[in-house]
Amino acid sequence: MSRKSDLEESWRRNAENWTRAVRDRLIPSRNAGTDAAIVEAIVRRKPARFLDMGCGEGWLCRAVAEKTGCAATGLDGTAALIEAARAADPNGSYRTLSYDDVIAGAPVPNAPFDVIAFNYALFEEDIVPLLRAAKHLLVDNGVIVIQTLHPDNDPGDGTDGWREEDFAAFENEAWAKMPWYFRTTESWETVISDTGLSFELVEFPRVGSAGDPLSLVLTLTANE
Template sequence: MTDHDARIRQSWQANADAWTRAVREQRIESRRLVTDAAILAAIAEGPARRVLDIGCGEGWLCRVLAEKGSECVGVDASAPLIEAAQMAGGGRYEVMDYAGLIEAGDSLGQFDALVCNFALLDEYIAPLLGALRERLNPGGRLLIQTVHPWTACGDAPYVDGWRLEDFAAFGGEFSAPMPWFFRTLESWLALLAASGWRLRQLREPRHPDTGKPCSLLLEVQPLGG
């Protein structure tokens, strides 16, 4: 585990309660107005009888999908977030990090849809992306929603690199900043291709008032699948 990986995990351990409240009280405008609906709409466009939510957090997506008839499994590296998800129900939840998914993902079974909703924060995710191909049923899809590279770049150079999220926009309850790895659009597409995925659709969900993209949403399928 790299130093950045350890700091990401420490941040989610420390901020688990604050994050759970922020999500359940709908304090995050971009989620409330745009990105939650965007990922749900993308999932609904294809098979979703069985869904794996990777980086499920406190479990909101599994709960909504369960209400729509999907069987959901949620995994997250943060034990406090998984505990919050288990208490709220809506699916099967397990503490599992990237390495666990690579080494023991077969214990979770096969899925129609794999979802990474603002969950791919590390630099070295190619091994995970490669392993996830084995978790899909024929015709299944991987959906990745992440920050939009152009809007998230801000005034920094438009190049791959580590950034720091201080959660200032989410209220004063967050105690530990979180490093995350920024990727350009070109880098995202190259990474997916190198990991054995082909792009099926690219979406840029936009804010209803500003018209600017709030996220980048990539739908991919295994090469040759």
């Protein structure tokens, strides 16, 4: 199987475990500050329309809608996660759509958006076509917000390449391994330049003012 199909299969198999991990707050980095960081990066833009790509079970849509009153839309390629999102938020807008569907021009409900987020949801080697497609779903002055692993926290050798998440931190549960592509800071710069987007803000949320970085949060604009 290809890495792409392994990745899709991992989320199909992990959907129930993932929903439990998020909702029971079993992910320490999220409790330490990454959830708060992505919510803050989105809410400060005061979006009227927000799109969460790779929304999973939908927590970020629910959090942003609650804080801003915006119309939040969630897309994810994993049908079971979209079902979980709808069950938790029956009046919300959630759609099973893969990134390939979006790249191919599938209609995205409620577009265009003031803010589009990818919260730990970019795993493929070539993400340029997806980010270009997302850029076309923005209003003028809209932004794309990406939260991802901080490059210092690479479990590998610090150069671009494929890694494998085995979810070993979640003991006693059967998880399917997920392939994901690590990129360095320089590689992120190249990707963003290739999309035609520009960096508006680059943030490194930490625990306290001197703690290790928890993640990398990029706010990207389509403006030149």
